[in-house]
Amino acid sequence: MWAYDYDIATGAASNRRTFVRVDTSRGGAADGSTVDAEGFLWNALVYDGRLVRYAPHGSVDRIIDMPIKKITSVMFGGPKLDILYVTSMAKPPLPRFPGDGVLRGSLFAITGLGIKGVAEPRFAG
DSSP states (O other): EEEEEEEETOOOOOEEEEEEOOOOTTTTTEEEEEEEEHHHHEEEEEEETTTEEEOTSSSSEEEEEEEESOOOEEEESTSSSSSSEEEEOOOOOSSSSSGGGGGOOEEEEOOOOOOOOOOOOOOOO
C-alpha cells in the first residue's frame, strides 16, 4: 500500500511512498480499508480472512481473524462509530479459492474494540 501527501486546496497527490508491504504469504491481498479516530488504518485481507490494523508509521498493530476467508471491506458505524462492520464476498471469483459456506455474503459487526471511527462526509451529488 502506498501513502501520498495530499493538498486539500488543489486535490493534488504527490510524494508517493510505501506505507506497508502487505503479507500475502497466506494467499491474501489487500482490499477495502478505513481509518479510525486514532489515525490507524484497518485493512481487509481478502482470501486470507484477517483484518489488519496498521499504525500511522506502518507497523502491524492488531490482527483479527474472521470466520471466513473472503472479507472485502471494513467501515466503522453505529451511533458512536464504535462498531466495526466487515463485508464479505457472496460468490468466489476464482475457482482456486474455496467457498465460505453459509456465512458467505455476510455482514459482520465487531464490537468491544475500544476504538472509534471517524465520520465520513456525505456525497454531495
